[in-house]
Amino acid sequence: MSESSDQKVIDAAPTTHAKLAAWVQEVAELTKPDHVYWVDGSQEENDRLTAELVKSGTLQKLTDPTFPNSFAAFSDPKDVARVEERTFICSEDKKDAGFTNNWEEPVKMKSMLTGIFDGAMRGRTMYVIPFVMGPLDAEAPQYGVELTDSAYVVTSMRIMARIGDDVLRKMETEDAFFVPALHSVGAPLADGQEDVAWPCNAEKWIVHFPEERSIWSYGSGYGGNALLGKKCYALRIASVMARDEGWLAEHMLILKLTNPEGKSYNVAAAFPSACGKTNLALLDPTIDGWKAETLGDDINWMRIGKEGELRGVNPEYGLFGVAPGTGWSTNPNAMRAITKGNSIFTNVALTDEGGVWWEGMTDEAPAHLTDWLGNDWTPDSGRPAAHPNSRFCTPISQVDMLAQEYYSPDGVEIHAILFGGRRKTTIPLVTQARSWTNGIFMGSTLSSETTAAAAGAVGVVRRDPMAMLPFIGYNAGDYLNHWDSIESKANPERLPKIFLVNWFRRNAEGGFAWPGFGDNSRVLKWAIDRIEGKADAVETPIGFVPTGDSIDLTGLDMTPAEVEAAVAVDKDEWDTELASIEEWYAKFGEALPVSLRGELDGLKERLGA
Ligand SMILES: Nc1nc2c(ncn2[C@@H]2O[C@H](COP(=O)(O)OP(=O)(O)OP(=O)(O)O)[C@@H](O)[C@H]2O)c(=O)[nH]1
């Protein structure tokens, strides 16, 4: 880059935030984009960017009026999910990354990445996206700035986070700290070189520097790797902030439930990726008199309130939901939000009418589609039309059932926490923890069959503590200890009650032991009735499970005996489970909190193992 164009970058910086201007300048000098553009977040700007993306072939405008002002994108077939093997936590001390994270010495990693980012944006525009996670009128707004060479990222970030001028102006007046989040698709263009629809690089790096609170992401354009406010900031970096400041940054939905007596309860639930958070967050209760309202579907920041209660805030602005399985019969609330438009779909199938489709959207598949790879598709093609991790990206404000408190910077009191995974056997439909620490034990040993949300094998059982395995930004043992310590920091009477759930258990015939989706309201009713001291339970070695007739089955073709089967604690299965938990806990070494070792010993004793 010539001196005069360097000068142009300095002159162009429309900010009085000296640190930000200097960082943008420094990155521009390193990555050498053709232009630097400051994103204002306006509708006109978004219209312009999406028009450019249509022209470059990255986006296709949907012409079916069912999906107004919406677009479809098709990624490189090798850039379809988060890449956990390429994700690093570069703490100064290796011990602080712990065994669940990849680690490299920060100085070494920085110098390596500096080499990789050198000239990475050549031939492209570098967009500067000021953003805030959570409401801008929060007591201490959590700012970030993403620098990216992808307009797809800009338009997606505009849905997923509050971005643009308002954020920048407030950041300037406060001279506020912001998380610097650098992203490049890693596909510089030589002079005259034609671009591809989805530029990316076979080599990917998703790197976090927790002490510095900074993020460097290279090579991928896909959601969790590229929309840096989401997993990288709001979970990995925020979990470290939360450790240092005494709060929790969690992979959780937040749902407000009001019972027929008019009393409201807020439930937070941690399920691994593609295990039902968005679906539960948009729950349509199938029991009379119960009302559900959405607060969040993926991330929950919980702080201790003035009265010692745990309060949750959803820091996001949109939904980045798994498309397959989201349908008019399973999740009508999501479908209503999506069909209001203003959405970006990635790796779904296209209908002949210029709309989108994915497995499970409708009961019957259309007779002809263009699949996510651009091939002709018919119902007997014998392969899915949409990628299993295809996504819809939709403003949360379009959710009809959005709770008013979503907009409140103070969030809501959390009354119950659910930990859940995808397990064919062993784990009952629902179990109430015996105590806070017993609930932390449940969370710490949470396990699930892997899904398409991350690159790698699907269907393998792995431990996923609090559904945060890929997102804990520090030592997992310290993380569990931090969770356990919340009990002494909060008002013990206001602590949420903890439950373990499993919507995915199979019955003897191989089908789901529980209908799931809207009927999960029946399980939530039981949990809330437990909090109110109204519902019956059986004490088992692992915790309290419902009696056969304590789950409301009104209008459901299911018997109390089937409920009993869905909550059964099988001795043989639990012997196997115990061995696997032992193995898991051994990995923590010294870092495992003593209290959790105690919980495991107690469980063994109760199981007579
Ligand atoms: N059987 C059954 N399947 C469910 C239920 N809830 C969700 N699913 C399926 O789980 C898959 C993913 O669900 P989501 O709600 O999108 O997952 P998520 O936890 O929000 O995922 P991320 O966005 O990756 O964090 C879909 O294929 C759903 O059909 C349920 O209650 N029962």
Ligand SMILES: O=C([O-])CC(=O)C(=O)O
């Ligand atoms: O991060 C993503 O790309 C989507 C997501 O919510 C997850 O994988 O948990």
Ligand SMILES: [Mn+2]
């Ligand atoms: Mn998620």
